[in-house]
Amino acid sequence: MKNIPSLTVKNLTVRYGAHIVLKDIMGTFQKGSLTAIVGPNGGGKSTLLKTLMGFVSPSSGSFLNRSPKTAYLPQRSQIDLEFPLTVEEVVSFGLWQEIGSFYSFKKSHKNLVIEAINAVGMENYKKSHLQTLSGGQLQRVLFARLILQNADLILLDEPFTGIDPKTTHDLMIIVKKWHAENRTIIAVLHDLELVKRHFSETLLLSTKTIGWGPTSSVLNSESLHKIHVCSHSFSFT
Amino acid sequence: MIQPLYDFFLSPFHYLFLKRALIGCFTLSLGSAPVGIFLVLRRMSLMGDALSHAILPGVAVGFLVAGLSLPIMSLGGLFAGLLVALLAGMVSRFTLLQEDASFAGFFLMSLAFGVMIVSTKGSNVDLIHVLFGTILSVDALSLILIGIVTTFTLLTLAIIYRPFVLECFDPIFFKSVGGRGGIYHLLFLFLVVANLVVAFQALGTLMALGLMMIPAISARLWARGILTLCSVAFLISFFSGYFGLLVSYHGSFPSGPSIILIAGLFYVISIFFGKYGSLRVHFFS
Numbered sequence: 001m002k003n004i005p006s007l008t009v010k011n012l013t014v015r016y017g018a019h020i021v022l023k024d025i026m027g028t029f030q031k032g033s034l035t036a037i038v039g040p041n042g043g044g045k046s047t048l049l050k051t052l053m054g055f056v057s058p059s060s061g062s063f064l065n066r067s068p069k070t071a072y073l074p075q076r077s078q079i080d081l082e083f084p085l086t087v088e089e090v091v092s093f094g095l096w097q098e099i100g101s102f103y104s105f106k107k108s109h110k111n112l113v114i115e116a117i118n119a120v121g122m123e124n125y126k127k128s129h130l131q132t133l134s135g136g137q138l139q140r141v142l143f144a145r146l147i148l149q150n151a152d153l154i155l156l157d158e159p160f161t162g163i164d165p166k167t168t169h170d171l172m173i174i175v176k177k178w179h180a181e182n183r184t185i186i187a188v189l190h191d192l193e194l195v196k197r198h199f200s201e202t203l204l205l206s207t208k209t210i211g212w213g214p215t216s217s218v219l220n221s222e223s224l225h226k227i228h229v230c231s232h233s234f235s236f237t
Numbered sequence: 238m239i240q241p242l243y244d245f246f247l248s249p250f251h252y253l254f255l256k257r258a259l260i261g262c263f264t265l266s267l268g269s270a271p272v273g274i275f276l277v278l279r280r281m282s283l284m285g286d287a288l289s290h291a292i293l294p295g296v297a298v299g300f301l302v303a304g305l306s307l308p309i310m311s312l313g314g315l316f317a318g319l320l321v322a323l324l325a326g327m328v329s330r331f332t333l334l335q336e337d338a339s340f341a342g343f344f345l346m347s348l349a350f351g352v353m354i355v356s357t358k359g360s361n362v363d364l365i366h367v368l369f370g371t372i373l374s375v376d377a378l379s380l381i382l383i384g385i386v387t388t389f390t391l392l393t394l395a396i397i398y399r400p401f402v403l404e405c406f407d408p409i410f411f412k413s414v415g416g417r418g419g420i421y422h423l424l425f426l427f428l429v430v431a432n433l434v435v436a437f438q439a440l441g442t443l444m445a446l447g448l449m450m451i452p453a454i455s456a457r458l459w460a461r462g463i464l465t466l467c468s469v470a471f472l473i474s475f476f477s478g479y480f481g482l483l484v485s486y487h488g489s490f491p492s493g494p495s496i497i498l499i500a501g502l503f504y505v506i507s508i509f510f511g512k513y514g515s516l517r518v519h520f521f522s
């Protein structure tokens with residue numbers, strides 16, 4: 001099943017008004033690949049994910065073969081942490097595709113929810129309200145919800161920014177497990193060490209594609225220098 | 238010992254107009270408590286205020302056309318409220334104005350228009366009636382209207398509960414699983430307007446929101462789960478109605494302000510002694 005094109009991006013250009021955020025992005029995220037997107041701030045990383053989700057429409061170009069089941073974890077989540085829901089309730093929304101607005105929530109669903117909560121190490125917090133959780137715990141809960149979404153394509157926007165090392169480590173194990181299950185994973189990341197250690201593919205993005213391929217060849221000093229120059233010029237224009 | 242208590246707390250409700258008023262409060266509370274809770278949870282408390290003022294010109298036009306006829310005035314109010322909600326929604330979508338700002342613009346226009354109609358065409362008594370309401374004039378027809386709106390509200394909330402909660406709590410996730418949040422937002426605005434419209438006769442357009450918001454805000458300090466929040470808000474709302482009517486009867490005060498002030502009393506007590514996040518919790522634990 002390896003190397004069947006899963007998500008092909010063709011000449012994708014995205015503008016916000018006159019400002020070009022992404023320019024002529026072209027390439028393929030192979031099915032089952034584990035890709036990190038890195039690049040300077042304002043380089044269009046989050047916009048690329050939003051475009052793939054259909055939240056932002058490209059001004060030209062297109063993308064093809066989107067997997068039928070896509071899960072998305074946004075960066076600065078617009079989650080209302082004050083909202084009176086428990087960990088269990090939040091995680092069970094991961095079953096939305098199965099249950100939706102009206103189907104009943106069965107015992108078997110409940111078991112799936114408990115399993116997902118256990119998988120992220122939050123078994124002692126099932127009944128806890130969201131507002132009582134730390135940032136790391138909240139991220140674990142959101143990962144449990146992702147697990148239940150059972151998606152073929154998983155888009156993660158800076159999932160480990162501001163998250164403690166222990167949580168990052170535990171959640172990375174889950175990402176690896178998804179990878180082993182041949183799901184396609186695309187993650188926007190800042191920590192280059194983490195990328196080098198765990199991600200086989202990298203897309204280096206600074207409005208344009210600077211490099212896209214095996215991490216070891218993309219994250220070399222030459223392209224990183226290029227990024228540095230780009231981000232420099234970006235911040236001064 | 239028992240007799241004076243009975244005379245004070247129960248015997249006033251032998252009068253038909255007070256009995257109706259009490260039933261009206263009970264039924265209104267059932268529907269507006271959960272609507273108020275969701276307004277608070279969606280941080281739309283002040284949007285509710287805008288909507289409650291926006292219904293005035295519709296009520297006034299209804300009054301011009303048919304005199305003090307509740308169904309026509311309610312229909313007018315419903316229409317005006319929805320019109321303002323839709324216009325404000327569209328303006329915020331297609332211009333740089335945020336929804337609260339565009340709401341403010343339209344509801345102020347709407348309010349001024351309403352006051353202009355009532356004050357040029359009606360007497361001051363009518364204006365006072367529309368602005369401040371009088372729950373003691375709630376008749377059988379108003380009770381039926383309140384009943385219909387409450388039933389509709391509770392049924393709708395029960396049906397849309399799951400997607401609506403998700404839309405309130407995590408709209409991006411809802412969108413990512415193919416949900417269309419806008420529909421639920423509109424449906425909810427409709428429920429807000431409908432509940433405000435039936436409350437206006439009892440409490441007046443100025444205070445219709447009071448019975449919806451104050452119990453909901455107070456409940457936040459006593460409960461956590463959504464259903465418990467709604468239940469607590471309902472209890473506060475109903476008892477505000479009950480004690481408010483008593484105060485109004487014994488003290489010859491107008492009923493609307495009495496009810497809202499009693500609700501306000503619950504609110505102040507909650508701020509001091511509530512179970513979650515109250516001053517007591519903040520300073521003494």
